[in-house]
Amino acid sequence: MLELKALSKTYKTGDRALSDISFSVPAGQVVGLIGPSGAGKSSLIRCINRLVEPTAGSVCLGETELTTLNGRALRQARRRIGMIFQEYALVERLTVMENVLSGRLSYVSSWRSFLRRFPQADIDQAFSLLNRVGLGDHCNKRADELSGGQRQRVGIARALEQNPELLLADEPTASLDPKTSRQIMRLIQSVCREMNLPAIINIHDVVLAQNFTDRIIGLQAGKVVFDGLPSALSHEALTRIYGAEDWGQMQQTNEPQDDDTLLENSLDSSPMLVSS
Numbered sequence: 001m002l003e004l005k006a007l008s009k010t011y012k013t014g015d016r017a018l019s020d021i022s023f024s025v026p027a028g029q030v031v032g033l034i035g036p037s038g039a040g041k042s043s044l045i046r047c048i049n050r051l052v053e054p055t056a057g058s059v060c061l062g063e064t065e066l067t068t069l070n071g072r073a074l075r076q077a078r079r080r081i082g083m084i085f086q087e088y089a090l091v092e093r094l095t096v097m098e099n100v101l102s103g104r105l106s107y108v109s110s111w112r113s114f115l116r117r118f119p120q121a122d123i124d125q126a127f128s129l130l131n132r133v134g135l136g137d138h139c140n141k142r143a144d145e146l147s148g149g150q151r152q153r154v155g156i157a158r159a160l161e162q163n164p165e166l167l168l169a170d171e172p173t174a175s176l177d178p179k180t181s182r183q184i185m186r187l188i189q190s191v192c193r194e195m196n197l198p199a200i201i202n203i204h205d206v207v208l209a210q211n212f213t214d215r216i217i218g219l220q221a222g223k224v225v226f227d228g229l230p231s232a233l234s235h236e237a238l239t240r241i242y243g244a245e246d247w248g249q250m251q252q253t254n255e256p257q258d259d260d261t262l263l264e265n266s267l268d269s270s271p272m273l274v275s276s
Ligand SMILES: Nc1ncnc2c1ncn2[C@@H]1O[C@H](COP(=O)(O)OP(=O)(O)OP(=O)(O)O)[C@@H](O)[C@H]1O
Pocket: 011, 012, 013, 015, 016, 017, 035, 036, 037, 038, 039, 040, 041, 042, 043, 044
């Protein structure tokens, strides 16, 4: 469970990125964080993992108040948060397996990480996660030999290898084609359900967010202006978040075809066969 209370961020430049943000995310819930450019989505994600220092308010992960931690305690708390990035952030010359195991680096002693020797349990878990994300046959490939969708699957497996209590994703589909984006969002949603993991996904694509999240939080100028079920995201709510636009047209043009949905469902039911 993640709980934000009255979280605010004003940068040194005077830019007020977040104003008095309060909400909680229960275990297993996937939240889509939407809003126009500059609304504060990245600032919010970064305040949660303390890559950006909040100006005021608190962030609690379980019983731990993250905003007061420093040094070693902060590093230990950060490994409880899995991160998924737009550009994957893989080490290109390392194998898929080595990239996934890097999710354990903060847990193993320095000589082990220097030699890249990991406990067998970590390796077994990495195999299992790679199977889960559909890359069981690609363990020994180098990361730079993978497609964008496959790289993001590695990014997801690496985040899960940390055994996180929270998943944060910063525009995880922004570099992917529409179909791969849907597969990646479906994968994130299903692993969060399986592992009872709360997640916040910063995402620009409203239709994707509606299709593959349990709840949507809309930011406008650093404030929460919508918080509800994806089905409650009306044209009026979209106008509150983004301003006036012909929202009906947007939703029609992005509607998935039945064939597409059927194919994705069959791929997800046999992840070993998925090569993205
Ligand atoms: N390092 C920084 N220093 C000063 N101001 C910043 C910094 N980072 C962000 N801001 C400002 O904070 C506000 C929120 O920015 P943020 O990047 O969080 O928005 P966003 O919703 O993630 O935007 P986008 O969708 O374009 O990535 C903006 O006014 C931005 O200019």
